[in-house]
Amino acid sequence: MKRREFIELSANSLGGLLIYSLSGVPEVVQAQQGKVKVPLRFFTEAEAKVVVAACERIFPADETGPGATQAGVMIYIDRQLAGPYGSDKHRYTQGPFVESVPGHGYQGKETPREVYRAGIQKLGADFATAEGAKQDERLKAIERSYFFQQLRQHTIEGMFCDPMHGGNANLIGWQWLGYPGPQMGFREQIGKYNGVAYRVKPQSLEQILGYPIKPWEDEEAG
Amino acid sequence: MQTLAPVDVVVVGSGWTGMIMAKEIASRTPLSVVMLEQGGPFRGLAAYGKEMDEVDTFIRKRQAQSPSVGLATTRASSRDRANPVRQWGAFPWVGYGAGGSSDHWGATSPRFMPEAFEIATHLKRLHGADKLPSNNLIQDYGITWKDIEPYYTRAEEMMGTSGKAGNLNGKKIEGGNVFEGPRSKEFPNPPHPQLYAPQLFSKAAKELGYHPFPMPSSTLSQNYTSPDGVTRVGCQYCGHCSLFGCMVGAKASPNFTLLPIALSKKNFTLRTHAHVRRVEHKGGKAVGVTYVDDSGTQYLQPAGAVVLAAWVFNNARLLMLSKIGQQYDPASGKGTLGKNPTYAVHSGLDFFLDKPLNIFMGSGGMATAIGDFGGDLGAEGAAEGAFRGGLVFCYTQGSPPVISAFGTIPDGEVKQNWGSQWKKASLKWNDRFGTFLSTQNHFPYRHNYLDLDPTYTDKWGDPLLRVTMDWTDAERKQSAFVTRKQVAIAKAMGALAINAKPVPAATGSPLMVDNHSHGGAIMGASPQTSVVNPYLQHWQMSNLWVVGGSALPQGEEHLTLTVAALAYRSADAFIDRYLKRPGPLA
Numbered sequence: 001m002k003r004r005e006f007i008e009l010s011a012n013s014l015g016g017l018l019i020y021s022l023s024g025v026p027e028v029v030q031a032q033q034g035k036v037k038v039p040l041r042f043f044t045e046a047e048a049k050v051v052v053a054a055c056e057r058i059f060p061a062d063e064t065g066p067g068a069t070q071a072g073v074m075i076y077i078d079r080q081l082a083g084p085y086g087s088d089k090h091r092y093t094q095g096p097f098v099e100s101v102p103g104h105g106y107q108g109k110e111t112p113r114e115v116y117r118a119g120i121q122k123l124g125a126d127f128a129t130a131e132g133a134k135q136d137e138r139l140k141a142i143e144r145s146y147f148f149q150q151l152r153q154h155t156i157e158g159m160f161c162d163p164m165h166g167g168n169a170n171l172i173g174w175q176w177l178g179y180p181g182p183q184m185g186f187r188e189q190i191g192k193y194n195g196v197a198y199r200v201k202p203q204s205l206e207q208i209l210g211y212p213i214k215p216w217e218d219e220e221a222g
Numbered sequence: 223m224q225t226l227a228p229v230d231v232v233v234v235g236s237g238w239t240g241m242i243m244a245k246e247i248a249s250r251t252p253l254s255v256v257m258l259e260q261g262g263p264f265r266g267l268a269a270y271g272k273e274m275d276e277v278d279t280f281i282r283k284r285q286a287q288s289p290s291v292g293l294a295t296t297r298a299s300s301r302d303r304a305n306p307v308r309q310w311g312a313f314p315w316v317g318y319g320a321g322g323s324s325d326h327w328g329a330t331s332p333r334f335m336p337e338a339f340e341i342a343t344h345l346k347r348l349h350g351a352d353k354l355p356s357n358n359l360i361q362d363y364g365i366t367w368k369d370i371e372p373y374y375t376r377a378e379e380m381m382g383t384s385g386k387a388g389n390l391n392g393k394k395i396e397g398g399n400v401f402e403g404p405r406s407k408e409f410p411n412p413p414h415p416q417l418y419a420p421q422l423f424s425k426a427a428k429e430l431g432y433h434p435f436p437m438p439s440s441t442l443s444q445n446y447t448s449p450d451g452v453t454r455v456g457c458q459y460c461g462h463c464s465l466f467g468c469m470v471g472a473k474a475s476p477n478f479t480l481l482p483i484a485l486s487k488k489n490f491t492l493r494t495h496a497h498v499r500r501v502e503h504k505g506g507k508a509v510g511v512t513y514v515d516d517s518g519t520q521y522l523q524p525a526g527a528v529v530l531a532a533w534v535f536n537n538a539r540l541l542m543l544s545k546i547g548q549q550y551d552p553a554s555g556k557g558t559l560g561k562n563p564t565y566a567v568h569s570g571l572d573f574f575l576d577k578p579l580n581i582f583m584g585s586g587g588m589a590t591a592i593g594d595f596g597g598d599l600g601a602e603g604a605a606e607g608a609f610r611g612g613l614v615f616c617y618t619q620g621s622p623p624v625i626s627a628f629g630t631i632p633d634g635e636v637k638q639n640w641g642s643q644w645k646k647a648s649l650k651w652n653d654r655f656g657t658f659l660s661t662q663n664h665f666p667y668r669h670n671y672l673d674l675d676p677t678y679t680d681k682w683g684d685p686l687l688r689v690t691m692d693w694t695d696a697e698r699k700q701s702a703f704v705t706r707k708q709v710a711i712a713k714a715m716g717a718l719a720i721n722a723k724p725v726p727a728a729t730g731s732p733l734m735v736d737n738h739s740h741g742g743a744i745m746g747a748s749p750q751t752s753v754v755n756p757y758l759q760h761w762q763m764s765n766l767w768v769v770g771g772s773a774l775p776q777g778e779e780h781l782t783l784t785v786a787a788l789a790y791r792s793a794d795a796f797i798d799r800y801l802k803r804p805g806p807l808a
Contacts, residue, residue: 058640064649090288092308094678103731104296104305136641143638152640160624161277177652179582179624182274184469185458186583191415195577197653205275216278 005040007048007074014072015170018065026065026176038075041082042113048074049128050120055155057135065176073158076167077116080154083217086113106146119147162205164215174202182208223512225522229254232511232525234498234540237322238782239769239789240531241476245483246793248490251801255489256523258496258513261287261319264477270325270467276622280465283310285326287318292680294535296732298692299669300552306678306686307735314465314736316533320492321477323533323737324782328464328586328621329440329473331383331783332613333374335597336367336403338663338778341610349604355696357668359562361775364747364756364808365791367403373787373794375407378438381474382446382454383783384411385438388593399435399613401593414443414457419579419656419715420590423616426714432592437615439587440474440783452479463586464621473585496521499684501528501544501766508766514682527765527796530743530772531789535563535735537772538672538742539687546763547753550671552690558753560672562741563689564777565733566612566661567697569704569724573717574632578653581627584619591615595660595704607696608703612662612779614711618655630655632719658708661738662700664777672742691733693725701725740781743772745788747808755808757795758788764806767792 011032019027040048052074061067068074080086088111097109110118123138124130130138142148158167160174162182168174174181181203189198206212230253233244240257248255278284287293293316295304317323337344342360354360377383387408388398413436416424424434441463444456457472471478484490498513502522510524530537538560541547550561595611603609629639631647638644675688705724712720746752749761758773760766769789771781778784799807 059645060642062642062645064646067645085282090290090309092289092292092306094292094306096677098303098305100303100305101298101731103298103733105307105309105311107305107308139640155640156628157277157281157625160628162275164275165277174624177624177628177649182462183460183582184271185460186580187456187458189580190459190583191417193580193583194418194421195575195579197578198580198583205272209271213272213275215275216282216284 005043005045006037007040007045008035008037010034011036013069015172016070017170018172018175028066028070028172041078042086043078043081046125047120048078050123051077053128053135054123054139054151055158057132057139058152058155059159066172068155068159070169071159071173072167072169073155076158076161076165077154079166079217081113081116083222084220085217085222087111087222089220089222108146112150115147115150119145119151122147164204164206164213165217171202171204181205184208223520223522225524228510228524228526229256230526231255231529232523233257233529233531234511235259235322235531235533236320236476236492237317237531237770238324238476238786240529241321241480241484242786242789243529243531243767243769243793243796244490245480246790247797248484248487250797252489256491256493256525258498258511258523259320259492259494260497261494263492263494264320264481265467267469267471271469273467274460274462274469276625280622280626283315285318285467286310286315290681292678292686294687294689294735295675295678296689296691296735298730298732300690302730304675304688304690311734311736314738316737320481320494321475324475325467325477326465327782330587330589330780331378331381331438331440332780333402334778334784335401337597339363339365339367339370341776345609348598349609353604354609355607355665355694359666359668361746361751363745363775364752370787370791371403371406373790374783375405376790377783377786379410379449380479381440381786382410382442382448383438383440384413384443385409386413386436388435397435399591399593399596400433401596409438411443411446414439414441414585414588416590417579417584417588417618418577419575419618420616422715423711424590426711427592430711430714432594434590434592437587437589437591437613439585441468441585441587442472448479450479450483452482454478457585459583459585461582461584461619461621461623463584463619466621497682498532498540499543499682501530501540501546503544503546503763506763508763527767530766530768531770533737534739534771535672535687535689535742537768537770539674541743541753541768542674543684546760546766549673552669552671555668558744558749558751560742562666562744562775563670563672563691564664564666564740564774565691566738566777566779567664567701567725569660569662569701569708571658571705571708571712571723572630572655572721573658573712573715574651574655574719575716576654576718579618579656581618581653582623584617586621588619589615589617595707599700599703603703606699606703608700610663611700611704612660614658614660614704614708616656616658618657628652633721658712660704660708661779662704665696666741666776667694689732689735692729692731693733697725698727738781740771740774740777743768744775745773746775755806757807758792759795759800759807761806764804767796
């Protein structure tokens with residue numbers, strides 16, 4: 001049996017409450033300190049570190065607010081790859097596999113898991129510890145690859161997904177955007193906020209429904 | 223193969239059209255009706271609440287038909303090799319389970335223009351056949367506005383469509399679509415409120431001399447009880463509409479409006495997880511269907527009449543697999559089965575404003591439209607080779623609103639679509655953009671067609687359907703014409719930037735295959751040019767009825783209301799005429 005892999009993250013690098021000062025600069029307030037040990041479902045620890053670093057270059061923390069590491073994007077991707085999506089369970093996988101025009105979408109034989117394994121290897125074992133400029137250079141070199149396009153897309157997904165999927169920790173992405181979460185209705189507000197922002201404290205689907213629900217990756221084996 | 227007890231009518235597919243046929247037959251006659259659905263049962267309203275998750279529902283498409291079973295292959299021309307659809311694209315996917323695609327539609331519900339049903343006659347009279355795009359196969363439906371209008375009304379009343387009449391019995395009414403065909407009744411429900419950007423659109427359109435109106439939507443604007451006695455509540459504007467199920471039942475679905483009535487009848491049975499592979503026939507009559515369940519067990523369901531109401535292109539595929547009718551051949555132009563597949567010509571743009579728009583509120587069909595380009599494009603269009611258009615409409619609700627909306631920024635604003643600059647631009651424009659769309663008439667052509675793929679098969683070993691379709695210059699001209707008009711309106715609205723998205727200039731890319739497709743088993747006035755007669759009864763097999771979008775001889779915009787109206791007309795013909803005297807009705 002495969003050895004269970006973990007990644008250790010500092011608790012104050014994950015999630016948190018976004019506070020805006022009067023000047024409009026956001027600050028992340030953390031209740032937690034110390035380390036959190038996150039079990040990995042698909043990545044090895046070394047792979048996870050490369051993904052954390054790459055996602056942070058794609059969606060960096062900056063003066064406007066949090067980035068991919070803070071949102072737990074790698075955890076999101078790890079779970080997606082471990083689930084039915086990662087194994088291409090619902091993709092049409094009958095051959096022959098023939099590359100075609102972009103209109104046909106991805107026609108390759110490799111599953112998302114295989115695409116990631118190969119892509120991470122290409123970024124290099126030292127990617128996680130390389131200088132930011134060097135990391136950007138390597139990402140730039142593979143910018144047109146299917147792996148990079150997936151990585152970029154999954155980074156956005158992990159930033160703004162419902163937290164049940166492992167990303168958007170403490171709704172940090174939704175806090176940053178001012179998105180209220182999947183509220184069951186806006187009948188009172190509809191037509192009344194004309195060019196004016198309606199912003200409330202965001203809530204996750206579980207908080208709104210009042211009971212936990214299982215995401216696909218937890219419910220169906222990959 | 224297990225042979226089941228014979229039934230009077232078997233209906234294949236539980237989407238809008240199959241459910242209309244089944245409910246009408248089961249509630250108005252004593253005939254036994256079995257409906258076969260390849261997916262599962264209706265999941266219930268609470269399930270739709272749990273599915274308000276962008277990742278699972280919208281991005282991974284958990285409720286869609288799994289592409290793993292085999293959907294179709296596509297190619298741009300008969301010179302190309304076809305590749306399979308290996309995963310759903312970003313566009314509407316085909317539904318799976320009770321209700322079919324209707325459980326995740328956007329509920330946009332305009333009627334077609336009256337001349338759409340006689341388009342070939344109309345355009346040839348207007349322009350002369352030689353002026354129209356070469357190799358087009360446009361043809362009349364074999365019915366007129368007068369034939370279909372009462373059924374439009376019936377479909378709207380069943381769904382509870384919200385809107386404002388613009389032409390009531392010939393009297394034009396400002397505030398509705400003054401270009402629409404005369405309707406016999408006002409909409410069953412008033413229109414939805416107009417959101418902020420659509421209000422700006424409305425004002426700009428008026429200044430330019432156009433005629434804005436609220437887009438008809440079959441999501442209820444208020445609580446409503448249908449003539450069938452089904453009560454549903456008004457829309458909550460949750461912003462998870464198109465491509466989601468409605469957790470309050472405000473968005474019309476046959477699961478709410480028709481299925482409960484059918485299920486209350488002893489002579490109706492819904493059988494789920496039943497994947498139909500063939501229509502069985504003997505001596506020119508359908509004798510039933512064969513299907514397979516999830517465990518692989520095969521069944522023969524004998525039936526007195528068969529109604530095909532599968533996903534649009536699967537109707538054609540089932541006829542091909544069952545060897546019913548003559549396959550269309552693009553070289554000789556002979557044959558009717560697989561002829562006239564179409565999509566809809568798109569013109570669209572994203573516009574950017576300097577104010578927050580709360581794009582997470584609203585419902586799918588909530589838009590403000592103009593009908594000024596909804597039919598003929600007039601002398602100005604014809605001079606450019608652009609003949610027919612579609613409604614132009616403006617909306618802001620993102621559906622879904624977060625992940626998939628993020629990163630919508632003016633073209634060229636940043637050099638790289640990742641990193642800090644891109645992140646800042648995405649934040650700056652977050653919740654500050656809206657969309658114009660126009661889905662327009664799409665001509666059928668001699669070289670676009672459907673047949674069976676020689677290479678790829680489905681899970682059960684049956685050949686996949688092969689779709690051969692590409693845009694031509696005629697669509698590019700039409701799309702460019704409408705896009706230009708859209709850009710002018712967006713500018714008049716004060717848009718800070720505009721990303722226009724006309725039909726792409728490049729050739730050689732296959733068209734999208736989804737639930738906005740049309741044709742393949744088209745209706746018409748003659749068996750020489752169509753598969754089904756104007757009642758959607760098969761020309762060669764009178765106890766076989768083929769309903770749904772497969773019947774439309776050319777592409778039009780949002781087709782649901784029209785195919786629902788056509789299904790009501792078929793149901794009446796079946797019950798009131800065919801049952802009294804079984805045989806061809808035309």
